[in-house]
Amino acid sequence: MKRSAIFSVFLGLAVGNASATSLLANTFEFQYFYPTLSSNPYENSANGLYKADAGIEIDNIADGSARMDIQNNRIVIDFLYGSRYGDAGAEFNGWVLRDIYGKAGKFTSVTVDPSTTFAGIGNGLSFTDDTIKLNWKGLSFSQHDQLVLNVKTGLGNVASPVPEPQSVALMAAGLLGIAAVRRRAKAQNSKNPAP
Numbered sequence: 001m002k003r004s005a006i007f008s009v010f011l012g013l014a015v016g017n018a019s020a021t022s023l024l025a026n027t028f029e030f031q032y033f034y035p036t037l038s039s040n041p042y043e044n045s046a047n048g049l050y051k052a053d054a055g056i057e058i059d060n061i062a063d064g065s066a067r068m069d070i071q072n073n074r075i076v077i078d079f080l081y082g083s084r085y086g087d088a089g090a091e092f093n094g095w096v097l098r099d100i101y102g103k104a105g106k107f108t109s110v111t112v113d114p115s116t117t118f119a120g121i122g123n124g125l126s127f128t129d130d131t132i133k134l135n136w137k138g139l140s141f142s143q144h145d146q147l148v149l150n151v152k153t154g155l156g157n158v159a160s161p162v163p164e165p166q167s168v169a170l171m172a173a174g175l176l177g178i179a180a181v182r183r184r185a186k187a188q189n190s191k192n193p194a195p
Contacts, residue, residue, distance in 0.1 A: 021105040021153050022072045024052050029098045032062045035090035037133075049100070061095060065141070070097075075132070077147040079118065084140040093137035099130045105153035107132060113148035125149070 032045035041047040046060040052070035059067045065083060069076045075097070085093045099107075106129040112121055124135040132151070 021103075023070050023075075023104050023151060023153070024072055026099060026104040027051050027101055028057075028070065029100045030058050030068070030095060032095045034062075034086075034093045037092045037096075045095075073151055073153075074113065075149040075151060077118070077149075079141045079143060079145040079147075082140075082142040085136050085138060087138035090137050092135050094124065094133065094135040097132045102130055106130070107151060108154045109150070109152040111150045113150050116146060116148050117142075118145045118147040121147075
């Protein structure tokens, strides 16, 4: 029983870092496109590179309509006034957010949080390993509406970090502990042979 408990703790320590990463402290490229994805980025938008940190990253999504806050595992968009994103002849009226260095990990899921008050996204939301796109052409919004996207990432495209000395020492201690338990069990079995 002790051996399996020690092994479980050791396995938990070894696998503990193989989880999702945070969006914070990563650099993202934000671009707004209208009327197509192949057109030049929309001029009245805060297109550029942004490091996700505490607070609002993009203060002008398009025409001052909304701002974006990239948080630990979600993206929050607050609408500053009410209007409608045009769709007359437009193929695309929306934004693209790209993890340009691939440090946030592959996007594995991007979903609309139930707290969202901005309705009608439907098929306008899509993502790939390093890009999130939202085409909200034709959708209306009101002042104080909020869109919250839950973002899950995996470690697929993140370089494996070099183990810290403390991690190596902890792993070595775990292996020594397992060896000690095995040695003790073997010694006890030799003192008390089976009948």
